[in-house]
Amino acid sequence: MDEMEKKEPETKLLGSISPKKGHRLFQLDTETGEVTEAHVEGKLVEMPDGRKEIRKQVFIRDKFLYISALNKKNAIKRFARMAQMINNENTQSNETIGEDAED
Numbered sequence: 070m071d072e073m074e075k076k077e078p079e080t081k082l083l084g085s086i087s088p089k090k091g092h093r094l095f096q097l098d099t100e101t102g103e104v105t106e107a108h109v110e111g112k113l114v115e116m117p118d119g120r121k122e123i124r125k126q127v128f129i130r131d132k133f134l135y136i137s138a139l140n141k142k143n144a145i146k147r148f149a150r151m152a153q154m155i156n157n158e159n160t161q162s163n164e165t166i167g168e169d170a171e172d
Contacts, residue, residue, distance in 0.1 A: 083129055088137035094127060095144035097134045104145050107135055 088094055094107040111123045127135065136151070138144035 086127075086135060086137060092137045092139055095136055095138055095141065096130070097136070097144075097148045099132045099134060104141060104148060106141070 086094065094109060095104055096107040097104050107127050109125050109127050112126050113121055114124045115121050129135070134148065134151070136144055136147050138147055
């Protein structure tokens with residue numbers, strides 16, 4: 070049982086995002102629409118060649134979207150553009166489906 074207690078929680082790599090220099094990572098709560106800065110934590114990792122390096126890691130939460138931006142105002146603009154693009158794609162696909170249904 071001691072071995073099970075010592076194990077770290079298993080993590081899955083869902084993807085990666087590399088913020089540009091000077092940018093921060095922001096998260097959008099898809100249920101409330103609130104934009105906040107994402108929690109980023111540094112973790113010391115030993116590389117195969119023996120070097121030690123700090124790797125930053127974001128804790129992904131369900132029903133949140135993430136984006137890199139200079140500040141909160143720009144993050145809100147980017148999320149709005151993203152929503153507009155998704156809305157346009159959905160509208161176009163719905164129009165196509167409606168045309169097929171009439172034939």
